[in-house]
Amino acid sequence: MTALTIARPQREGISAQPVRDATAIAGRALRALPQEMETVIPPIFIALFFFVINIGTLQHLTQSHIHGFDIKAFMLPTAILIGVTGVSRAGSLVLDIQDGYLDRLLLTPVRRLAILVGHMVADVAIACMLTVPILILAFAIGVHIQTGVPGALAFVAMACLWSLAFAGFGYAIALKTGNPAAVNSSFLLFFPFLFMTSSYVPRSQLTGWLSTIAAWNPVTYILEGLRSLVTQGWRWESLGKAVLAIAVVAVVSLSLSLAALRGRTRQG
Amino acid sequence: MTHISVRPRDADREPPAIRTEGLVRAFDGAVAVDHLDLDIRRGEIYGFLGPNGAGKSTTVRVLCTLLAPTGGRAVVAGHDVAAEPERVRLRIGVALQDVALDPKQTGVELLRLQGRLYGLSRTAIADRLEALTRLIDIGDALGRPIRTYSGGMKRRLDLAAALVHEPEILFLDEPTTGLDPVSRARVWEEVRRLNAELGMTIFLTTQYLEEADELADRVGIINGGRLVAEGAPDELKRRVGNDVIVARFGGPGDAARAEAARRRVEAVPGVRGVDTRGDELVVTAADGAATIGAVAVALDAVAPVRHLTLRTPTLDDVFLELTGNHIQLDDRQEEVA
Numbered sequence: 269m270t271a272l273t274i275a276r277p278q279r280e281g282i283s284a285q286p287v288r289d290a291t292a293i294a295g296r297a298l299r300a301l302p303q304e305m306e307t308v309i310p311p312i313f314i315a316l317f318f319f320v321i322n323i324g325t326l327q328h329l330t331q332s333h334i335h336g337f338d339i340k341a342f343m344l345p346t347a348i349l350i351g352v353t354g355v356s357r358a359g360s361l362v363l364d365i366q367d368g369y370l371d372r373l374l375l376t377p378v379r380r381l382a383i384l385v386g387h388m389v390a391d392v393a394i395a396c397m398l399t400v401p402i403l404i405l406a407f408a409i410g411v412h413i414q415t416g417v418p419g420a421l422a423f424v425a426m427a428c429l430w431s432l433a434f435a436g437f438g439y440a441i442a443l444k445t446g447n448p449a450a451v452n453s454s455f456l457l458f459f460p461f462l463f464m465t466s467s468y469v470p471r472s473q474l475t476g477w478l479s480t481i482a483a484w485n486p487v488t489y490i491l492e493g494l495r496s497l498v499t500q501g502w503r504w505e506s507l508g509k510a511v512l513a514i515a516v517v518a519v520v521s522l523s524l525s526l527a528a529l530r531g532r533t534r535q536g
Numbered sequence: 537m538t539h540i541s542v543r544p545r546d547a548d549r550e551p552p553a554i555r556t557e558g559l560v561r562a563f564d565g566a567v568a569v570d571h572l573d574l575d576i577r578r579g580e581i582y583g584f585l586g587p588n589g590a591g592k593s594t595t596v597r598v599l600c601t602l603l604a605p606t607g608g609r610a611v612v613a614g615h616d617v618a619a620e621p622e623r624v625r626l627r628i629g630v631a632l633q634d635v636a637l638d639p640k641q642t643g644v645e646l647l648r649l650q651g652r653l654y655g656l657s658r659t660a661i662a663d664r665l666e667a668l669t670r671l672i673d674i675g676d677a678l679g680r681p682i683r684t685y686s687g688g689m690k691r692r693l694d695l696a697a698a699l700v701h702e703p704e705i706l707f708l709d710e711p712t713t714g715l716d717p718v719s720r721a722r723v724w725e726e727v728r729r730l731n732a733e734l735g736m737t738i739f740l741t742t743q744y745l746e747e748a749d750e751l752a753d754r755v756g757i758i759n760g761g762r763l764v765a766e767g768a769p770d771e772l773k774r775r776v777g778n779d780v781i782v783a784r785f786g787g788p789g790d791a792a793r794a795e796a797a798r799r800r801v802e803a804v805p806g807v808r809g810v811d812t813r814g815d816e817l818v819v820t821a822a823d824g825a826a827t828i829g830a831v832a833v834a835l836d837a838v839a840p841v842r843h844l845t846l847r848t849p850t851l852d853d854v855f856l857e858l859t860g861n862h863i864q865l866d867d868r869q870e871e872v873a
Contacts, residue, residue: 285655292652300640303681364638372636372697375600376653377625534604 286385289378293386297357298393307359308394315351315402319343322468323409330469338499344406345494346467348423349487351402352395352431354458357387358438358451365446365532380533384439384525388432395431399424411498419497422507429514430490434461436521443528461487486513551614553578553705553737554599560607561594568594570761571608576739576754578704581731583752583769584741585851587861591761592741593633596709599739600630613704626654629698633709633741635690636697639683643674643693646682647700654701661700668696671726688719695726705737706730712747720747727751745851757855764858773849776857777808779824780850781831783817784843793839800834807831811856818856820849 301308322343330337364370373383403420413420438454445451464481465488466474474482482488493510496503554576561569569591576582586592597603599612601621610617613627638646647668651661669678672692677685685693691711698706708727712720728751730736742748748755749769757765757772765772785793794812801819802810806827809820817835821827824846835841852862 288655289653292649296638296641296645296649299645303640367638368632368634368636369638371602371632372650373653374602375625375628375630375636376650377622377655378653 286379286382289382290386290389293373293378293383294389294393297360297387297390300360301390301394304360307355308398311351311355312398312401315347315398316405318350319347319402319405322346326468334470334473338411340406340409340411341498342470342495343468344402344411344498345423345427345491346462347402347406348399348427348494349430349467349491350462351398352427353434353462354438354455355395355398355431356391356435356438358435358442358454359448361387361439361442362446362448362451365442366448370532374533380529381526384443384529387439388435391435392428392432395428396424399427413498414501415497419502423494423497426490426494426510426514429511429518430487433514433518433521434458436518436525440521440524440528443525443532446532461485466491486517489513550578552576552611553580554582554610554612554739556599556608556610558608559595559598559605559610561591561598561603562606568761569598572758572761572763574756574763576737578737579731579735580753581727581738581740581751583748583755584739584758585743585745585748585755585855586741586758587743590758592743592758593709594761595758596630596632596707596739596741600628600707601625626701627704628707629701629703629705630707631691631694631698631709631711633713635694637682637690637694640681642681643678643685643696646693646697647678650697650700656701664700664702668699671699672696688715688722691715691719691723695723699730702734703736705739708738708740710741710743712742712744724751748851755851757851757858759855759859759861765854769851772851772854776849776853777820777822778849779821779827780847780853781819781821781824781828782843782845782847783819783831783835783841784845785815785817785839785841797835797838800838801831804830804834809857813856813862818853820853 323339326343327339330339330342361370364373370383374380403424413423415422434457437457438451441447441454442451464478465485466482467487471479471482471488471492489506489509490513493503493506493513496506500506552575554574556572556574559569559572559574560567572591572595574582584592584595594603598605599610599617601617601624604618612624615623615627617624641649644665647665648661651664656664672678672695674685674689674692677689678693682690682693695708695711711727712723715723724747727738727740731738738751740747740751752769754767755765755769755772756763765775767775783794783797785797794815794817797817798810798812801807801817804827806821806823807819808822811818819827819831821831828844828846832841832844835844856862
């Protein structure tokens with residue numbers, strides 16, 4: 269080590285700023301992304317795979333049974349939700365806990381909430397990126413969004429908000445357990461949310477028991493809201509229900525994650 | 537608790553860097569820190585010495601706001617750790633026992649992020665980065681992912697991360713545990729520089745006697761969560777006596793002979809105290825050179841002695857006298873025959 273020649277910095281430059289803190293944490297998460305492509309490529313692949321396979325499987329059947337039904341437009345929201353549901357930096361947060369790096373963050377004046385918000389901001393950015401290849405494929409195969417560019421932006425925004433709402437469960441588990449296996453198991457929630465609903469056919473075509481479950485599944489209303497943007501235009505009732513459904517899930521998941529954050533950072 | 541006062545300094549008139557009053561930290565009823573009273577002056581290097589599980593790391597985690605006290609009070613840099621943890625965090629730097637780094641970041645990214653979280657401007661961060669790069673001396677590796685670093689490089693980067701905002705008080709929790717002798721010497725050198733050139737108060741926990749002896753202005757010895765002695769290393773050692781004579785019998789069953797020898801040696805003039813540790817007899821004397829001959833004669837009447845050595849007292853001797861146990865059996869000072 270060489271001689272120390274440090275000029276003492278101005279103390280007045282130091283303050284805890286929540287937005288700046290969250291931005292710094294989000295920036296770190298996004299910079300790490302190129303080293304964690306395993307968290308991005310599978311969701312895109314799975315979403316594109318199901319988009320193509322479902323259209324190939326159901327196109328003839330739906331065209332012959334439902335007059336004027338556009339399976340490609342119908343499947344776009346399903347593909348998007350498959351892609352963005354479960355996008356989360358919760359796994360990285362667990363590694364921070366295990367590596368002791370969370371302690372390093374907690375030793376700084378950073379607001380505790382900014383640590384969680386920073387990760388979630390990164391999640392939203394990643395979810396937005398994930399929608400791009402799916403939308404490109406959809407446009408390439410002839411899907412037309414009735415509400416135009418504003419509708420497409422609203423479509424992406426709703427998908428990303430849903431992604432954030434769902435991610436709250438992963439963070440709650442990550443912060444509560446500090447266990448990567450437990451975080452991975454949160455993926456199980458994906459199945460009832462995404463498949464016990466009108467993912468493949470309209471709700472009217474579901475059998476009785478599944479239709480009942482779908483009526484209680486918030487994803488049903490998110491799918492219907494997204495589909496209305498693609499196939500029907502600005503249907504405010506559908507959009508309102510979709511936003512409400514996202515809000516309900518977000519309140520539950522974010523409350524759980526905030527409680528887990530408090531537990532993790534509590535000095536007790 | 538034994539308390540030995542040290543030389544008065546100008547710093548005595550300033551508010552203390554760290555003060556604890558009856559500090560208690562318990563976990564589910566198990567008391568890790570038990571009514572700890574500390575008063576550490578600004579600009580002081582304070583060595584907190586004790587065996588594994590003594591409560592050193594818990595004390596550090598309370599003082600650096602990662603844990604709240606369950607009793608008593610702790611004030612760091614003029615702010616209560618429980619009531620004003622944010623203000624404390626702005627003024628302290630901490631290198632915990634296990635390095636706390638993100639293996640995916642590069643060293644530069646980690647230090648920049650630290651700077652941002654402390655609210656430093658881009659210019660200030662750039663200046664600090666330049667200074668810290670010279671300080672930790674890991675060359676181009678600073679631009680590489682941390683997962684590629686050696687243990688010593690990680691430890692130095694961890695220290696740099698604790699210094700980004702140039703804290704008033706630096707907590708080092710067993711900073712050299714697991715390091716090779718060369719890396720350990722480098723850390724010692726840096727601790728001295730930070731203290732001498734920047735006047736930084738340094739709270740250093742260690743289980744290495746030599747480390748506390750080399751670095752600390754004052755040493756607090758903790759055992760079972762309680763402070764059992766405190767003072768300058770030399771003054772603490774003088775408490776034991778000027779010299780220590782160690783007789784080792786060796787072989788099975790020699791513990792009994794050591795015990796028999798103890799009674800004979802206690803009667804030797806100049807001997808201040810005699811203690812047995814397994815097959816060893818430890819004799820403290822005011823003048824070891826003048827006493828060792830008489831001790832040898834007294835021992836010869838009981839049993840043949842395999843080794844007879846004379847050395848100066850160590851902090852381990854202080855700990856032994858206070859608690860009846862060693863801090864660390866394999867880290868005693870080199871014996872002088």
